[in-house]
Amino acid sequence: MKSSSTEFFAGKQTPTWGINGSYLGPTIRASRGDQVSFDIVNNLEETSTLHWHGMRLPAVMDGGPHQMMEAGSVWKPYWTIEQPAATTWYHPHLHGKTALHVYRGLAGLFIIEDEDSTALPSEYGVNDIPIIIQDKLVKSDGSFKENMGLTPFGLLGNQILINGTYDPYLKVTTSQIRFRLVNGSNARAYNLGFADNRTFYLVSSDAGLLPEPVKLDRLLLSPGERAEIVVEFEAGEETILHSFAGKGGIENGEFDLVKIIAETSLLKSSQLPNQLTAEPPIDVPENAKVRKFEMTTASAINGKEMDMNRIDEVVPAGAREIWEITNTGWDHNFHIHDAAFTVMDKNREAPPIYERGRKDTVFIPNGTTVRLAVEFGSYPDPNTPYMYHCHLLYHEDSGMMGQFVIVEPGTESQVSQQLPKGNHDH
Structure with missing residues (x-):
């Protein structure tokens, strides 16, 4: 991660940030089942992070605001790809400065392949x-x-x-x-x-x-x-x-x-398959836990601004729950780390056809209530949180974000609502 300059417009150099280059970062490709590891070198003159948006992985590898990289430091995340094929991406997630760091150019694609996805056009840069x-x-x-x-x-x-x-x-x-x-x-x-x-x-x-x-x-x-x-x-x-x-x-x-x-x-390309994947849909049990969230203006969820030391929700590993999000303010959207979901309904009506697949981010216009069937990850860690937040980055930086931990099922009541002091004081 470094500062540089890029010529977007003829004869003009724009100050930019990039990863392995002057602007944006390389596309990473991996297959389901692969073990991956990275050396992330922060050659910026300030602290940042690198978050794997859409990736299912342990919280300590997530690259959220708790996995900060000071200037000059190296972060070495590693995990196993354990999710279906998808186009994910990576970008900073430093609380209060995510918008600026992404805007300057720190972002890139992370493509996950499997047997289903390679039946589609798959020659990168060609088709x-x-x-x-x-x-x-x-x-x-x-x-x-x-x-x-x-x-x-x-x-x-x-x-x-x-x-x-x-x-x-x-x-x-x-x-x-x-x-x-x-x-x-x-x-x-x-x-x-x-x-x-x-x-x-x-x-x-x-x-x-x-x-x-x-x-x-x-x-x-x-x-x-x-x-x-x-x-x-x-x-x-x-x-x-x-x-x-x-x-x-x-x-x-x-x-x-x-x-x-x-x-x-x-x-001439081959015909598209009629069936793209046999991956089962995300549904929830009849007695699924329902969690409710309200988004108003630009700086709070359920009336609370983001607090790095507060745990807002405790979720058992592997749970399937209903998350109901109501927006009574400006346009927002909602992203959940280490989770996939399907949109059950918007204002009690079926979502648009393009929103009926497996997702991790959903648009919630002003005046909308959306219900999500959420499938959570299976990496218990009561001391390291994941995030849920508006992905309008100015809203996220202003406090429209909460934290949840994933724990061993049955231990939810044993988890403190405050993170241990010392590791998370930033």
């Missing part, structure tokens, strides 16, 4: 293409404006970078392209589709493949959410991946994202 979408506010000298609290939602930029590139285009050589879409923005949501209104197939949500392909012409992604789509192309045609204006709030604005140019001769 399997990452699309990391980030909005920026840019000064006349090319530097980024860094006022994270410009709107009630945080910073909403008017220039778009795709994979760290301004005004990009992509030449495709195969008749099917799998796009791994990542909303890496601090606050903006994107209503994704194509300028010619062509349809495409949603094949995966945040936390894994859908049971079968779903045909769409629009897809809404709020910050932190991911989706994988497969798009058909014919030789010689052009189109633009576009974000269409939404309902206001974090859905405002209309942007061209990527121009896509099909070569005059395309390699």
Whole structure:
């Protein structure tokens, strides 16, 4: 992790941060069952962290605000990949500064493969293409404006970078392209589709493949959410991946994202499988525990601002629970660490079809109550918490975050609501 500069705009150097480069970080690929380990070197001049968003792993390896790396230090996380194929990502999670650190460029993809996912277009950079979408506010000298609290939602930029590139285009050589879409923005949501209104197939949500392909012409992604789509192309045609204006709030604005140019001769792709995965859906038992959360303005959940030493929830390992989140304030979304969920309903109605897969982040507009069937991890540790929070990063930094620990089933009542002093005083 280091500071550098990047030429996004001709003749102008923008101060940026990056991982193994000047902006963003490398795509990491691993397979289900792999053991992985990293040496994360902090060559910044300040403390940061690196969180594995969407990963199922022990809390001490999560990279949240308790796994801080001081300037000049090295962090060595390791774990075994024990989850279905998915497009996950990594980014800092330093409490109070997450928005700024991500905005400056510290983020990258972490792709998990398994036998199901490799049946889809899987040649990275050829027919399997990452699309990391980030909005920026840019000064006349090319530097980024860094006022994270410009709107009630945080910073909403008017220039778009795709994979760290301004005004990009992509030449495709195969008749099917799998796009791994990542909303890496601090606050903006994107209503994704194509300028010619062509349809495409949603094949995966945040936390894994859908049971079968779903045909769409629009897809809404709020910050932190991911989706994988497969798009058909014919030789010689052009189109633009576009974000269409939404309902206001974090859905405002209309942007061209990527121009896509099909070569005059395309390699014919095989047909999409009718069944993408046999991974069972996430459901909950009839007597499932229900936890309720209220999100209002920008700095609290259930009326409490984030406290690094307070445990808000205690969850037995492997539990399946119902989490009910009500938003009575501005637009928010909700992300749970070391968990996957399905959206049961929004305002007691079935969620949009693109939100019915396995997820870890969900958009909750103002005036919405969402119920989630949540599947928790199986790494008990009563002394090291995971986070749940709004993934509008300005809101997260302002205190809209809580902490939970996963414990051995039956020991919930033995857990202190305060973390042991000494290890977590930051």
